[in-house]
Amino acid sequence: MTYQTLAKAVTARLEIKKSEFIAYAYPVNNREQAMFHVEQLREKYPDARHHCWAYIIGDPNNTTSAGFDDDGEPNGTAGRPILNVLQHKAIGNIIIIVVRYFGGIKLGAGGLTRAYAGSAQAVVDVMRLTPYVPMTEVKIETDFANESQIRYLVENVGGEVTDVSYSKVVILQVSLAECEVATLDESLGGLGEIIKDHNDEE
Structure with a gap:
């Protein structure tokens, strides 16, 4: 599209x-x-x-x-x-x-x-x-030590961190082009993981 x-x-x-x-x-x-x-x-x-x-x-x-x-x-x-x-x-x-x-x-x-x-x-x-580029929102779970590296990876694929919550882990809310989700997922390696949260989808 x-x-x-x-x-x-x-x-x-x-x-x-x-x-x-x-x-x-x-x-x-x-x-x-x-x-x-x-x-x-x-x-x-x-x-x-x-x-x-x-x-x-x-x-x-x-x-x-x-x-x-x-x-x-x-x-x-x-x-x-x-x-x-x-x-x-x-x-x-x-x-x-x-x-x-x-x-x-x-x-x-x-x-x-x-x-x-x-x-x-x-x-x-x-x-x-x-x-027009279809955008989507994903959440990435990571620990404190990897937060800055993950922010760098998000920027690398043209994404933007829109929200962060801190508890025992760090959860970053990220807005990025739909076509870049797989690339980001791959680049995360063991630094963090994308949470599949269908309740947040519009």
Whole structure:
């Protein structure tokens, strides 16, 4: 499962026949995060006429979770064109929200479709994309003497120690790419072991 995702949030602005379109793109991992950004922008631009959006969670080539909303614009003229841009560019784990201030000149259905697609494309053009890497969390049990060596091995595979608990043994919580778990396990040797704790999986 490899696809492109957004490295960090970006924004772009377009003015079309006196209407202002402000497009925002955010990296997201689920629908709740996506809707949080929509609500934030509603609060930031309470006087805007429309807050239209589309998101793709997961692999854009085979997604089971995509959504869009026209937010009062004529059916099919806002959310769907934004989603089409995302699907065409094959970008996953992302939401684009376009805030529109109406300038007094009606654009018509075709004009609106082009405006929202153009806004989405404008924000895509300033994105820095990065390959999506599925991440996972593992726990490593070790003793005090080996903790610093294990931290070094975790860094070696691009992982990060996110939490540590000390009792009779040391347990390190580690976030790393799924594809690196076997490599890390092998490199641990006798220094420590990965605990298979299925209750912690989401």
